[in-house]
Amino acid sequence: MTKSAMxxxxxxxxxxxxxxPEKGYRGTKVRRQRVRAAWLFLIPMLVTLVLVAxxxxxxxxxxxxxxASLSDxxxxxxxxxxxxxxxxxxxxxxxxxxxxxxxxxxxxxxxxVVSVSLEVVFGIIVAxxxxxxxxGRILVRAAVLxxxxxxxxxxxxxxxxxxxxxxxxINHLLLALGVIDSPLAWTADADLSMWAxxxxxxxxxxxxxxxxxxxxxxxxxxxxxxxxxxDGIHPLKVFFRVTLxxxxxxxxxxxxxxxxxxxxxxxxxxxxxxxxxxxxxxxxYARQQLVEFQDVGYGSAASTLLFLIxxxxxxxxLYLGRRQLGVDQ
Amino acid sequence: MNQYQLFKLLKRVGLWALIAVVMVxxxxxxxxxxxxxxxxxxxxxRVDFWLSSLDFSxxxxxxxxxxxxxxxxxxxxxxVSVVFIALLLGITASYSLxxxxxxxxxxxxxxxxxxSMFPQVAVLSGLFEVIRALDxxxxxxxxxxxxxxxxxxxxxxxxxxxxxxxPMELEEAAIMDGATPWVTLTRVFLPLMWPAMAxxxxxxxxxxxxxxxxxxxxxxxxxxxxxxxxxxxxxxxxQHELPWGPIMAASVTVTVPLVILVMIxxxxxxxxxxxxxxxx
Numbered sequence: 298m299t300k301s302a303m304x305x306x307x308x309x310x311x312x313x314x315x316x317x318p319e320k321g322y323r324g325t326k327v328r329r330q331r332v333r334a335a336w337l338f339l340i341p342m343l344v345t346l347v348l349v350a351x352x353x354x355x356x357x358x359x360x361x362x363x364x365a366s367l368s369d370x371x372x373x374x375x376x377x378x379x380x381x382x383x384x385x386x387x388x389x390x391x392x393x394x395x396x397x398x399x400x401x402x403x404x405x406x407x408x409x410v411v412s413v414s415l416e417v418v419f420g421i422i423v424a425x426x427x428x429x430x431x432x433g434r435i436l437v438r439a440a441v442l443x444x445x446x447x448x449x450x451x452x453x454x455x456x457x458x459x460x461x462x463x464x465x466x467i468n469h470l471l472l473a474l475g476v477i478d479s480p481l482a483w484t485a486d487a488d489l490s491m492w493a494x495x496x497x498x499x500x501x502x503x504x505x506x507x508x509x510x511x512x513x514x515x516x517x518x519x520x521x522x523x524x525x526x527x528d529g530i531h532p533l534k535v536f537f538r539v540t541l542x543x544x545x546x547x548x549x550x551x552x553x554x555x556x557x558x559x560x561x562x563x564x565x566x567x568x569x570x571x572x573x574x575x576x577x578x579x580x581x582y583a584r585q586q587l588v589e590f591q592d593v594g595y596g597s598a599a600s601t602l603l604f605l606i607x608x609x610x611x612x613x614x615l616y617l618g619r620r621q622l623g624v625d626q
Numbered sequence: 627m628n629q630y631q632l633f634k635l636l637k638r639v640g641l642w643a644l645i646a647v648v649m650v651x652x653x654x655x656x657x658x659x660x661x662x663x664x665x666x667x668x669x670x671x672r673v674d675f676w677l678s679s680l681d682f683s684x685x686x687x688x689x690x691x692x693x694x695x696x697x698x699x700x701x702x703x704x705x706v707s708v709v710f711i712a713l714l715l716g717i718t719a720s721y722s723l724x725x726x727x728x729x730x731x732x733x734x735x736x737x738x739x740x741x742s743m744f745p746q747v748a749v750l751s752g753l754f755e756v757i758r759a760l761d762x763x764x765x766x767x768x769x770x771x772x773x774x775x776x777x778x779x780x781x782x783x784x785x786x787x788x789x790x791x792x793p794m795e796l797e798e799a800a801i802m803d804g805a806t807p808w809v810t811l812t813r814v815f816l817p818l819m820w821p822a823m824a825x826x827x828x829x830x831x832x833x834x835x836x837x838x839x840x841x842x843x844x845x846x847x848x849x850x851x852x853x854x855x856x857x858x859x860x861x862x863x864x865q866h867e868l869p870w871g872p873i874m875a876a877s878v879t880v881t882v883p884l885v886i887l888v889m890i891x892x893x894x895x896x897x898x899x900x901x902x903x904x905x906x
Binding site: 346349350352354355357365367429435439441443444446452455458461466500504508511512561563564579580588596597600607608611 | 642648649653655656658662673711715716718721722723726728737741743744745747748750751752754755756758778782808832835836838839842843853855857858870873881884885887888889892895900
């Protein structure tokens with residue numbers, strides 16, 4: 298339907314032109330007026346985007362090749378790629394030689410892959426549940442929306458409280474159930490803190506994936522499922538052979554959204570574990586350099602690398618999923 | 627036959643068990659925050675699953691802090707202004723992108739998609755400079771400006787999707803009557819776009835209300851902060867004795883309006899989210 302609305306006007310104006318030259322002339326005049334108006338309507342938005350996105354991005358790229366500091370961005374001098382890599386006095390320096398940066402890169406990728414995978418699995422389960430028919434379905438859907446509606450900072454604080462090592466309810470429950478012998482330091486322990494962060498992110502983002510999947514499920518034709526049921530095919534087989542392939546395009550869209558969000562993760566981690574190295578992501582690293590260490594040049598280099606890594610992931614993803622996502626058309 | 631009935635019963639039980647698990651998982655953390663916020667500080671460190679009595683001292687404490695009230699005011703100011711600006715710029719842009727075919731339209735759409743996807747940290751230093759040049763540092767104006775980076779592309783995208791779904795005949799009739807594009811937009815499409823604008827505005831409001839990185843970086847003093855930053859920075863005597871009661875009270879205070887909004891506009895939000903995502 299969307300497509301027909303888009304192509305409609307041209308399909309109709311073309312025969313007009315053939316039929317009467319006069320009408321065709323009016324058609325192009327109207328068309329020209331419309332195109333001019335379209336650009337006029339777009340200009341305020343484009344100017345705003347250039348001001349808040351385009352120009353700052355260019356400046357960040359530029360800063361990454363300077364020694365700018367937070368107090369004096371104007372007086373920055375060009376230093377080439379020294380923020381990235383420099384050989385001085387027998388040693389290599391720069392962000393590409395900083396082990397903390399590579400830890401941040403690894404942490405970001407680990408966090409993104411694990412949390413998005415879990416969100417997809419849980420999201421599909423919740424979507425299948427909401428797609429089933431039972432009384433109070435609307436109520437359950439409303440409940441599922443709650444984690445999505447809660448601000449990230451608030452959910453991080455709530456989970457920080459639940460995961461509190463001494464008084465947290467999670468440790469209390471695990472102790473009562475006999476799963477653990479002594480309380481776990483969820484946010485302080487280097488081995489556990491990443492999982493704590495993933496736990497919070499999964500809780501918060503699963504509703505989003507579930508809603509997108511639910512929308513996809515509701516558009517599927519009912520008859521093939523009825524046919525499968527009549528034929529007595531096992532529900533799991535129906536899911537993997539029929540449902541999953543049919544919702545894959547929507548799933549890939551949901552995944553790219555979540556992946557881009559996860560790769561730039563900042564707030565959950567800032568609140569839960571602040572600058573601890575075991576959960577430091579690229580965003581946390583870049584902001585720490587920029588704001589806390591006031592080193593705009595170095596921080597901008599980190600930001601630029603983050604931007605390039607995310608762009609690379611997006612391009613690879615779109616390339617691999619091009620057929621399913623319909624990019625080819 | 628018995629086996630069949632047993633199977634059906636099991637399926638029913640399984641379904642309701644799964645529903646129960648999902649409900650508890652979704653609701654419990656917020657419920658626990660509410661409970662914690664309503665406890666006196668003496669009982670805070672005892673784990674309870676329900677309340678024996680109500681104690682509003684945490685709320686009194688947090689709401690009597692001038693900086694917290696200011697933060698709520700700032701958040702409302704910023705979020706409402708951002709929504710207004712995004713809708714204003716977004717509705718005209720979405721008319722162009724949704725209804726007019728012109729050269730470069732696909733490029734513009736791709737640019738918008740790109741902006742909505744790129745990481746906020748990537749523009750942090752450049753934006754910092756812009757905000758300082760405009761003298762908007764430590765000022766809600768700086769946040770309003772910077773928040774358009776994520777609300778505007780999103781708004782344009784969703785409104786364009788809705789705009790495309792409107793019937794073509796409406797516009798043809800307007801063109802036949804000699805209406806200019808501006809008249810077509812304001813008189814014909816705008817009245818039909820209110821529901822879509824409400825949805826988009828609500829989603830943009832939630833995004834602006836929840837934003838943290840820019841708010842943390844572009845403000846300095848307590849009086850200019852927004853709610854998420856105010857909550858994140860509530861601290862006690864030391865790092866290890868955070869005042870959990872007031873933190874939970876503040877969290878609940880700023881979340882309840884959102885949760886109520888989401889519950890009321892559930893259907894709209896779902897349609898807005900899916901419209902935004904059918905991008906591809």
